[in-house]
Amino acid sequence: MIKRKRIVEPLRPDTLFDPCIKCTICVTACPVAQVTADFPGPKQAGPDAQRFRGRGEPVEGSWITLCTGCHRCQTVCPADVPIAEINLFAKQRYARKHGYGLATQLMTHAHLLSPWGARFRPIAMLMLRWKLARWFAEKLFGIDRRAPMPPFAKQRFSTFLKKHKSPAGKRKVAYFYGCFTDSNEPAAGHAILRVLEAAGVEVHIPPQQCCGAALVGAGHFDHARKQNEFNIASLKQALDEGCEAIVVGSPSCALALSHESGEPLGIDGQGVYEKVVDLFTYLRRLRDEGELNLRFKETPVDAAFHEACHLTALGFGANAPGLLNEIPGVRVRVLDAGCCGLAGTYGMKAKTGDLARAIGANVAARVAEWKPQVVLSECEGCRMQITHLTGVPTKHPAQVLAEALADSPPSK
Amino acid sequence: MERTEVVVVGGGVTGCGVARDLAQRGVGVILLEQRDLAYGATGRCHGLLHSGVRYAVKDPIAAKECIDENLIVRKIAPHCVEPTGGLSVELPGDDPSYYDRLRQGCDEAGIECEPLDVADALQLEPALNPNITRALRLPDAAVDPFLLSQENARAAQRDGAHIRIHSQVIDFLRAGDRVVGVRYRDDEGEHEVQADVTVLAAGGWGKPLAALAGVKVGMTLSKGSLVIMNRRFCDRVINRCRMPSDADLIIPNGPTSIIGTTSITVPSPDGLIIEDRELDVLLSEGIDLVPDFSSGRTLRAYAGVRPLYQEEEAAGDGRNISRGFFVLDHGVRDNAPGLVSIVGGKLTTYRLMAEKTADKVCELLNVDVRCRTAETPLRDAKRTPHYRRYERLARLNETAPGEMICECEMVSREAIRAILPELNGRADLADVQHRTRLGMGPCQGGLCSYRGLALMQAEGLVKPGEAARVLGRFLEQRFSGINPVLWGDQLREEALNFALYCTLFNMDREDRS
Numbered sequence: 001m002i003k004r005k006r007i008v009e010p011l012r013p014d015t016l017f018d019p020c021i022k023c024t025i026c027v028t029a030c031p032v033a034q035v036t037a038d039f040p041g042p043k044q045a046g047p048d049a050q051r052f053r054g055r056g057e058p059v060e061g062s063w064i065t066l067c068t069g070c071h072r073c074q075t076v077c078p079a080d081v082p083i084a085e086i087n088l089f090a091k092q093r094y095a096r097k098h099g100y101g102l103a104t105q106l107m108t109h110a111h112l113l114s115p116w117g118a119r120f121r122p123i124a125m126l127m128l129r130w131k132l133a134r135w136f137a138e139k140l141f142g143i144d145r146r147a148p149m150p151p152f153a154k155q156r157f158s159t160f161l162k163k164h165k166s167p168a169g170k171r172k173v174a175y176f177y178g179c180f181t182d183s184n185e186p187a188a189g190h191a192i193l194r195v196l197e198a199a200g201v202e203v204h205i206p207p208q209q210c211c212g213a214a215l216v217g218a219g220h221f222d223h224a225r226k227q228n229e230f231n232i233a234s235l236k237q238a239l240d241e242g243c244e245a246i247v248v249g250s251p252s253c254a255l256a257l258s259h260e261s262g263e264p265l266g267i268d269g270q271g272v273y274e275k276v277v278d279l280f281t282y283l284r285r286l287r288d289e290g291e292l293n294l295r296f297k298e299t300p301v302d303a304a305f306h307e308a309c310h311l312t313a314l315g316f317g318a319n320a321p322g323l324l325n326e327i328p329g330v331r332v333r334v335l336d337a338g339c340c341g342l343a344g345t346y347g348m349k350a351k352t353g354d355l356a357r358a359i360g361a362n363v364a365a366r367v368a369e370w371k372p373q374v375v376l377s378e379c380e381g382c383r384m385q386i387t388h389l390t391g392v393p394t395k396h397p398a399q400v401l402a403e404a405l406a407d408s409p410p411s412k
Numbered sequence: 413m414e415r416t417e418v419v420v421v422g423g424g425v426t427g428c429g430v431a432r433d434l435a436q437r438g439v440g441v442i443l444l445e446q447r448d449l450a451y452g453a454t455g456r457c458h459g460l461l462h463s464g465v466r467y468a469v470k471d472p473i474a475a476k477e478c479i480d481e482n483l484i485v486r487k488i489a490p491h492c493v494e495p496t497g498g499l500s501v502e503l504p505g506d507d508p509s510y511y512d513r514l515r516q517g518c519d520e521a522g523i524e525c526e527p528l529d530v531a532d533a534l535q536l537e538p539a540l541n542p543n544i545t546r547a548l549r550l551p552d553a554a555v556d557p558f559l560l561s562q563e564n565a566r567a568a569q570r571d572g573a574h575i576r577i578h579s580q581v582i583d584f585l586r587a588g589d590r591v592v593g594v595r596y597r598d599d600e601g602e603h604e605v606q607a608d609v610t611v612l613a614a615g616g617w618g619k620p621l622a623a624l625a626g627v628k629v630g631m632t633l634s635k636g637s638l639v640i641m642n643r644r645f646c647d648r649v650i651n652r653c654r655m656p657s658d659a660d661l662i663i664p665n666g667p668t669s670i671i672g673t674t675s676i677t678v679p680s681p682d683g684l685i686i687e688d689r690e691l692d693v694l695l696s697e698g699i700d701l702v703p704d705f706s707s708g709r710t711l712r713a714y715a716g717v718r719p720l721y722q723e724e725e726a727a728g729d730g731r732n733i734s735r736g737f738f739v740l741d742h743g744v745r746d747n748a749p750g751l752v753s754i755v756g757g758k759l760t761t762y763r764l765m766a767e768k769t770a771d772k773v774c775e776l777l778n779v780d781v782r783c784r785t786a787e788t789p790l791r792d793a794k795r796t797p798h799y800r801r802y803e804r805l806a807r808l809n810e811t812a813p814g815e816m817i818c819e820c821e822m823v824s825r826e827a828i829r830a831i832l833p834e835l836n837g838r839a840d841l842a843d844v845q846h847r848t849r850l851g852m853g854p855c856q857g858g859l860c861s862y863r864g865l866a867l868m869q870a871e872g873l874v875k876p877g878e879a880a881r882v883l884g885r886f887l888e889q890r891f892s893g894i895n896p897v898l899w900g901d902q903l904r905e906e907a908l909n910f911a912l913y914c915t916l917f918n919m920d921r922e923d924r925s
Binding site for chain 1: 538642643644647666667704707708709804805806808809812813816819820822853854855858859901904905908
């Protein structure tokens with residue numbers, strides 16, 4: 001049983017180690033501690049170590065970079081110790097002295113690189129598949145040559161959106177699609193858009209930049225702050241213009257736009273943080289109010305659902321399996337096999353790629369055992385990693401929902 | 413029967429210092445301590461290496477001694493000292509004339525004392541009450557009294573002295589009026605040691621011990637209670653700029669802060685009770701100095717006694733009695749030759765006290781060797797850098813998983829193994845605690861007590877059938893300090909510890925073993 005909660009209060013991680021009662025539950029929940037002895041576990045790395053760290057002193061011990069930032073420790077903590085936040089600050093202090101590393105620098109700025117990948121798609125795709133190029137990338141940049149790499153989109157989602165006008169509806173939400181949907185996998189974005197519009201919700205697309213989740217996760221606060229100051233202002237305006245919620249496609253973006261922005265970046269949320277939800281939580285709320293009127297056709301799908309760590313951390317629960325299982329023909333089983341290990345850029349770095357694969361072994365084994373047609377997860381990182389580890393195709397759960405809509409064309 | 417030149421009774425910092433000094437001068441020494449080194453006032457003090465500023469206004473001699481010794485201890489035992497520096501801050505409502513008297517007193521005693529802008533003080537220590545009106549910068553430092561005592565004892569041992577812990581003196585050997593040694597008791601039974609000179613360095617226990625020898629030593633026992641907070645709020649020693657009073661001193665100690673103290677006259681150094689009114693004063697005055705105290709986690713409270721020497725025992729709280737020390741030659745004073753007492757004094761001046769005592773002993777023994785403790789480091793200075801709490805954090809890197817016995821204070825199996833030979837073959841977790849900080853973190857022994865016990869069992873220190881008693885003794889000793897502050901986070905911690913030890917291990921049952 002995992003305790004779920006919303007975490008939006010202001011934090012002072014330098015002091016919030018006090019309530020830790022050393023129960024060590026976090027260690028049992030930590031995916032990294034289970035696969036390597038090099039990481040001392042969230043209790044030692046978080047509240048225990050923080051107690052010994054002085055103000056303004058650099059943080060030593062490269063083990064801090066082994067924390068994936070999955071937030072599982074924080075989610076299970078009975079004393080509300082913000083362990084993941086403590087580690088984030090420690091990572092930042094470590095990076096200030098020891099640098100971020102080239103791989104981290106490149107991949108945390110994927111939002112700048114990916115549009116170029118999409119523009120020069122044929123060459124970029126070739127480079128990604130070309131083993132020699134990947135070998136060079138590992139040697140030169142420290143990017144794991146076996147790690148999953150996202151494809152580049154034929155048409156960027158933002159390009160499509162320029163010509164798209166959502167029909168007016170009784171309800172209106174702001175949709176934050178995120179850079180991965182934009183440059184790498186617009187299909188998820190199209191599905192979310194379709195589902196919301198089919199539910200009679202007007203979808204407003206506010207101007208947006210990268211949420212900075214990868215930057216924050218690497219302790220790279222300054223760039224992330226600039227981006228999210230822009231995002232918060234833009235989303236605030238969307239709320240002022242009558243949007244009732246901010247629907248975010250990816251749980252990691254949602255987490256970065258809710259609490260993670262708050263304290264590490266020191267940005268005043270102006271009411272935005274509290275309005276951020278994932279798609280299925282929003283749909284669930286509509287249904288609870290008796291306002292979800294979607295008609296489905298018989299859609300035979302045998303799927304497994306993987307709950308992303310950051311979805312858990314959001315605190316709304318995983319609402320996709322329940323809704324999807326109401327569709328005739330759809331069977332969704334919840335994997336419940338822990339973290340997939342990718343953790344954004346973590347699984348892509350040569351330094352931590354093997355660890356990421358070891359963490360994901362549980363998920364891979366369960367998928368191999370169940371042999372579903374497709375694995376569903378809201379998180380694009382999890383999707384990449386699960387396909388990488390198992391060869392089973394993956395989708396955003398919104399894609400299954402969209403395909404099952406009564407007026408959908410038959411799926412390919 | 414065993415014979416030696418000098419028996420030192422008491423293993424506080426003074427006794428250890430006397431043993432170190434005499435051993436260095438080539439005198440044969442046996443030190444007997446009833447419990448563990450630094451068990452009494454030494455281990456229950458504030459951990460402040462005084463700059464003397466606290467006595468600058470009303471006890472100039474003590475102030476001068478403090479600053480001189482402060483500089484010497486930093487030099488000879490840098491690994492026991494954290495040179496934090498200190499601030500003296502004035503709050504609204506404090507007597508403004510004290511500030512000037514303090515500066516004048518410091519000048520006269522030769523204590524470096526530099527006025528500081530309030531803004532600069534707040535930048536140095538952001539946790540300070542922002543309403544402070546004036547601030548002074550002082551050369552205070554934090555000192556680890558356990559380590560300082562142990563290092564003196566170790567230095568003495570290297571020079572041939574014998575250090576015996578858990579050896580309680582129960583009587584004196586007499587030849588006529590002359591005191592010619594002691595009888596003591598340890599786990600194995602009673603023993604006698606003959607000595608040319610017996611030195612009483614027993615702090616608050618000096619009075620009953622002297623009485624045992626038929627000698628009257630006037631002493632006022634002044635209890636001081638202190639509270640340990642789980643967080644290091646300030647990196648410097650914070651003094652309240654007012655006439656010394658209750659709870660006007662906050663000292664960073666490793667990862668914690670210690671606020672103290674109170675001053676209440678008590679009849680005996682044993683069975684000290686921390687009263688609620690003391691806690692109220694300590695915490696409310698603490699909040700005045702550092703407002704974050706209100707949200708902090710109280711780890712534990714403890715109390716020690718200042719054994720203040722006074723020929724005529726006075727009423728009152730003892731704050732007006734000199735913090736100076738006295739070497740009493742009972743041969744001259746009380747017609748009990750062979751017995752010397754060292755009374756009064758402070759942790760900061762322990763070395764000077766030891767020097768004067770050793771001078772007196774050498775005079776009685778006709779040994780003509782000069783004291784060299786002021787210029788000889790306790791350890792090879794190159795090998796042991798400054799005491800820094802971050803060294804413990806670095807151990808996280810070097811310690812394999814499962815090797816960290818105390819996770820809160822980051823004490824490894826290796827660190828504990830290294831001190832086991834000093835335990836006289838006894839299994840006592842408190843002795844491990846005093847030498848390693850095991851069990852001194854937030855969980856107060858919750859997770860490390862049974863691990864430490866298992867380690868000692870594996871090393872053959874725990875006798876068959878003794879394990880539950882060893883564990884129970886330590887848990888009770890830890891709880892005695894938690895009990896006064898049993899609220900908030902520490903209460904929740906104890907609920908977990910209770911579940912661990914009483915539900916899982918049946919430690920609350922008589923037939924637990």
